[in-house]
Amino acid sequence: MSPLGISLAIFLLAFWEVVGKTFSYESIRLDPADSHDFPAIRFDNKAAGSPRTTTTARCRAWPGSNDWPSDSEWQQLNTSLGGALLKPLPPASACYQGDQYNESTCRWLVNQAGRTHFWLDDPLSTLTQWPQGSTCTLVSHPQGSCTRGGFPEYVVNATTVKQVQAAVNFARNKNLRLVIKNTGHDFGGRSMGAGSLSIWVHNLKSFEFIPHYRVGQYSGMAVHVGAGVESWEHHNHMAAHNIAVVAPGGSTVGAVGGWISVAGHGLLTSKYGLGADQVLSNNIVTADGHFLTVDPNNHKDLWWALRGGGPSTFGVITSVVLKAYPAINITSTSLSFTVNPFLPLNRTLTPNSLTNITSFWNGVSLAYHYCAHIIAAGGLCYSYIYPLGNSSFTFTSSQTIPNITAPALTALLSPLYTQLNTLHTIPVTLPTLAAIRAVPYAGNSRRTGAAEPANTRYRSRLFPSYVWGHAMLWAEVFASVRAAVEDGGYTFHGIAYSPTAEMAGWPGRDSAVHEAWRATALHAILNEVQPEGITAEEARGRDARVQAYVDRWQELMPDAGAYMNEGDPAESNWQDRFYGSHYQRLLGIKREWDPWGVFWARTTVGSEEWAVITLDGYPAGQNGRLCRVQHK
The missing domain is CATH 3.30.465.10 (Uridine Diphospho-n-acetylenolpyruvylglucosamine Reductase; domain 3)
Structure with a gap:
């Protein structure tokens, strides 16, 4: 290559490094001069010794309180944002009698919206409804009226860094609760909050x-x-x-x-x-x-x-x-079987079904234990155990491995199917080579997304890999899983994988990720649909009931952590469960970079200093004012 060619190559390399760091929307930033006529969006400086906007107020500002911004201030903020300030209504308000009632819109929301991208594109909605307070639930013929509840008061539709900066500064300077939202795919209510200002980053699509x-x-x-x-x-x-x-x-x-x-x-x-x-x-x-x-x-x-x-x-x-x-390919197979111990004798069993409940649970245990071989091949087991009522249950799973041939995958799985058939008389058949095919992991450039609101509640633990090497411990752990499904009536969701420190490489192996992740073999979840309209007392009772099963997991595996994104926002001792030994270091960094406590969400670092005072006492809900915790 000529000297000119070498120089050009070096230039192009440097070009990609620089261009890859900021998008055009990130080059549009708030200038200190922008706050000359509107001090409410001025910057502050954590390094100044004593940040001038640190608040000693017991609670965040609340609509109607003395420190709530005036209408003119909200208008000035909107001007600073270039018109990006929204005050949207909950979409489900179309189903409630009143000014917003629209029968056809309501019918579409109930029956069709979940098949589209509507809920993900809505600036207020989250896909899990119960943290909002269930004050405007999506039903065809609701009772009562629709109120905002735990939804934010205002939303900034951020399309530039300048808008994000102005929103952060305004919230800090005016003592507002601030939340951050993308799609609202959030099981714990972090992207909502009554009386808050929300920064909606959904349209930063570059x-x-x-x-x-x-x-x-x-x-x-x-x-x-x-x-x-x-x-x-x-x-x-x-x-x-x-x-x-x-x-x-x-x-x-x-x-x-x-x-x-x-x-x-x-x-x-x-x-x-x-x-x-x-x-x-x-x-x-x-x-x-x-x-x-x-x-x-x-x-x-x-x-x-x-x-x-x-x-x-x-x-x-x-x-x-x-x-x-x-680019890589992934190859998958599925495995499922059902038990119905009360099937009439004259009924013919359907494929993959059985009547012996002991055989069913032994087979499920074997399938989960065998996931260690899938993990070792760089793959993942994705599974559910569903209670069907009347002592009937279904186990469904898929095994997905990157860059493996169909013959290699069938050879890997053959011992599992042999044992399921011979040891536990479970009538499952290993997929033929013709039925297994590799597909591109990335897909075909034609993927789409759709989702609808639900009331799913998650509780989880990361099961350590050492459990797989101790037969007696495995038996006790699996018995606790069985009890949660069989006696508790909960759905069990298991995802087997192993993101070790070695696999993380650089820079991943030196990070704030909970150390339990590096030793896990199964992300274990109990989930249920939280009923609408239950009282706070009923909710606390339900929490205590399911938590007893999770506590048994913790008793058997004291070092088991939990995945916050699919964990319970009412988790006790969440500092250890979600952050492990890193918590105190993280708390120091939080206090260094955010001495004002601008960023708050339940079970995040430092969040124990504040609490939502829910209007109805509902545990872990977001329908209430954010106030400092009063220590005795």
């Missing part, structure tokens, strides 16, 4: 493939991803560029934000590690309103904390740079 990226010990392909990109969009971009990137398994989960800030799991967890392990750089607006690039060379405390230290805690992420890999 994506860029970087053929050559170099930082620290990493040199290779990367992608730059905007905070609003969802997993289905992420996969479409992968397909377009013929690459693979670790991404959420759920199509409508945000590929940035809270997913990577907690840990982030998906189909490639046992091959390339967690979502947090992929991060090479973060762009973020911190609590003082400033925009920073956080990477291995800049703001090293934040760099460590942002990868696994929790969402809605240290700032508003506007984009990230992630590792990218060559």
